[in-house]
Amino acid sequence: MTARFRIGFIGAGRMANIHAGHLQLEHDVTIVAAADIDADRAAGFTAQWGGAAYTDHRAMLDHEELDAVYICTPTATHARLGLDAAERDLHLFVEKPLDLDLAAATRLVHAVERRNLIAMTGFQWRYTEGYQRAAELIGDEPVALVNLRWYWTRPPIRWMWDRSQAGGQLVDQNIHLVDVSLGLAGPVDTVYAIYNERQANQEPEFLNWDAYAVTLHYRSGAVGVSASTYALFPEIQEPPAADFALRDRLVRVTDRGASLFVPSGVQEWPNSEPLHRGVNRAFIAALRAGDPKAVKTPLRSGLIATAVVLAANESAHTGQPVAVPALPESAPAGG
Numbered sequence: 534m535t536a537r538f539r540i541g542f543i544g545a546g547r548m549a550n551i552h553a554g555h556l557q558l559e560h561d562v563t564i565v566a567a568a569d570i571d572a573d574r575a576a577g578f579t580a581q582w583g584g585a586a587y588t589d590h591r592a593m594l595d596h597e598e599l600d601a602v603y604i605c606t607p608t609a610t611h612a613r614l615g616l617d618a619a620e621r622d623l624h625l626f627v628e629k630p631l632d633l634d635l636a637a638a639t640r641l642v643h644a645v646e647r648r649n650l651i652a653m654t655g656f657q658w659r660y661t662e663g664y665q666r667a668a669e670l671i672g673d674e675p676v677a678l679v680n681l682r683w684y685w686t687r688p689p690i691r692w693m694w695d696r697s698q699a700g701g702q703l704v705d706q707n708i709h710l711v712d713v714s715l716g717l718a719g720p721v722d723t724v725y726a727i728y729n730e731r732q733a734n735q736e737p738e739f740l741n742w743d744a745y746a747v748t749l750h751y752r753s754g755a756v757g758v759s760a761s762t763y764a765l766f767p768e769i770q771e772p773p774a775a776d777f778a779l780r781d782r783l784v785r786v787t788d789r790g791a792s793l794f795v796p797s798g799v800q801e802w803p804n805s806e807p808l809h810r811g812v813n814r815a816f817i818a819a820l821r822a823g824d825p826k827a828v829k830t831p832l833r834s835g836l837i838a839t840a841v842v843l844a845a846n847e848s849a850h851t852g853q854p855v856a857v858p859a860l861p862e863s864a865p866a867g868g
């Protein structure tokens with residue numbers, strides 16, 4: 534008989550439900566429990582996907598026999614909740630960004646690496662066909678310019694209106710494109726950011742920036758810009774896009790696929806499956822393999838991308854370029 538992987542969720546809101554839907558497609562996965570401080574959320578989730586409902590994640594971790602936990606709570610809680618699960622030797626899927634507190638996020642990364650846990654950051658773009666095609670198209674060729682663009686509206690989830698809880702658009706959303714660029718153009722050394730607020734969104738409860746202009750300097754020599762906004766409307770027909778300019782070629786990754794622009798025309802490779810399918814399939818495949826190295830986006834990759842976007846927030850605050858903390862791409866030998 535195939536072993537079954539017993540999964541628990543901490544946070545049973547929007548993303549938890551999306552991931553649970555994809556986990557249903559895996560033949561050897563059972564959702565055994567969910568913990569949410571909102572009892573109705575926890576009960577609604579387990580009514581749909583199965584398992585026992587809790588309002589305290591520690592009670593769930595103490596009472597349930599689990600193999601892995603999905604952390605799908607507001608960002609500022611990720612490291613604390615993740616550590617509670619890691620200390621019980623549970624494998625982890627952690628939503629991005631890793632946390633708003635880089636020191637706490639670093640402690641979580643060290644804990645999972647010390648225990649050799651399978652631990653993935655929820656960077657679903659990296660598992661799409663479009664990303665993989667773009668990686669093949671770029672290969673080892675030097676990238677000249679990176680352009681990361683995300684046009685969006687006021688977030689549909691209210692706690693994200695508050696930058697002290699979600700970090701602002703760059704930290705909360707465009708971190709996906711920053712991570713795509715780290716994968717395709719290499720590490721970022723320095724950032725310089727200018728944001729504005731109350732240019733577009735006047736609601737008193739909108740405690741956030743409206744627009745984000747960031748310059749990124751990649752160690753490879755590539756230069757990049759990130760332009761993103763909460764000023765627009767959800768029906769906007771321009772998908773978020775990461776552009777990579779190489780000699781005589783432009784490679785574009787969107788949430789719909791990849792494109793190649795060359796002198797003879799444009800070639801497109803649309804994704805054939807929903808955006809969050811690959812990341813969930815890959816997490817369960819890593820559990821089956823029992824191999825932390827099978828994970829393409831370990832928590833360390835989440836830490837590195839989080840360091841870039843938090844450095845941009847610092848730059849917007851100080852008005853100065855900020856050096857991104859130098860973090861090794863793999864666990865230092867000896868832990």
Ligand SMILES: NC(=O)c1ccc[n+]([C@@H]2O[C@H](COP(=O)([O-])OP(=O)(O)OC[C@H]3O[C@@H](n4cnc5c(N)ncnc54)[C@H](O)[C@@H]3O)[C@@H](O)[C@H]2O)c1
Nearest residue numbers: 544545546547548568569570571574605606607608628629
């Ligand atoms: N990967 C993606 O595409 C993607 C998209 C959107 C959001 N996210 C990330 O996913 C995370 C969750 O976002 P969401 O959109 O699901 O938000 P949400 O508000 O829909 O869900 C969060 C849930 O966590 C619960 N919660 C809060 N504190 C808790 C605690 N201490 N213990 C247990 N439950 C707690 C809330 O009651 C809520 O039900 C965020 O970090 C967000 O940045 C990722």
